[in-house]
Amino acid sequence: MISTQEFIEVTKDQDVLKAFGPQHLERLAELAEEVEFHRDQIIFREGDRHGLFYLILDGGVGLEIMTARHAVTLQTLHAGDAMAWSSLLNESGGAHFQARALTPTRALAFDGAKLRQTCDADPAFGYRMMRALLSLVTERLDVTRMQLLDMYATPGAMRA
């Protein structure tokens, strides 16, 4: 756990927490633990039931999926990105992807079950948390949709 003051200091540039009031930041600080990962460290593997939700403070993380031969990076995450947000929603499921630190990375880790309990116990905090989460998920969905578009392909009408 880190102090509220430290928490506010390390998260001051995090857009996702901009709308959180002091009392809500205090609640988050009570649940947060600062963690560091070295380059190439596997943070969690596909299927792991680590139960942690992460907010990246600096560095870079690749979300990977294992093919038969190697890991393929689906997306890279950076400061301000959240990771493993399914741990907030799913009590028993494992991680959907593998996460690997691409550079030395610093993050805040939250126990997903405790965060969920706090959300349940304090609906105002829970509502703020879910709005922040929805914003992150929406951004991630938009990015995924654009990647799926294959927008760099040349339309048939322009083939000459």
Next chain:
Amino acid sequence: MSVPLHTDLSDPMLPVAVRIASVARETHDTCTLVTEPVDSGGLPAFQPGQFSMLYSYGVGEVPISVSGDPGVPDRLVYTIRSVGAVSGALVNRSPGDTISMRGPFGSPWPVEAARGRDVLLVAGGIGLAPLRPVIYHILRHRADYGRFTILYGARSPKELLFTKELKAWSAAPDTQVLTTVDTGGASWRGHVGVVTKFFRFVKLRPQQTVAMTCGPEIMMRFVMRELDAQKVADENIYLSMELNMKCAVGFCGHCQMGPYFLCKDGPVFRYAEMRRWMGGRHEL
């Protein structure tokens, strides 16, 4: 700032023969051709952003942006992706072969008007090629410009253009180069995701930034959203609309978009001029 219009051409429909001096393979389907005059007549000057009509004998003609250094005027350089019969024929040319060329045509990027300001370039896929002359120009006159940022996205690592140059450009003073791909391979250690996500890492000074973007229209629309969110004025945003160009002089009408002929009035437009016509909103 204003974008000067067309190149003054005495006979824009008359092709001239040029010889291919060298061919550099950029990716599995993209080559850069360096062309030189067949005779001693020289080649016409170009401004960054302009394009030529390149003709492969017996196959056809396509518009291709000049991708070379405007500071090296005795060569015209074109980066071509093979996407059809004509571009495929051009990509398969060899040094010493002859092709024909008309142009260069069209409105340029506002490199002179942007002097003294920060410049942000956002490129997608082959869209980096029309912006490369801007990069050469700015790096050649680095002290005349403020912060210089290049954001570049491509489908995959093997489809990134000018990879050695990207690395060299990032080492230039006060120059930020960020590259991403939609799909990373096993050995790719860089960014994976869409190019617009980079806006989070760029400290824009909106009042003094001139933005130029070239790539798929979908990408450019999302770039416009980000620039709008960052409060960059429409008048300071430029984009290259290289769609459906056939004659290059506004005769045939193939490239009409709203009131504009992209070949004659563009390809470089201010976003303020083009925003109404992007995204399929072509009704008058």
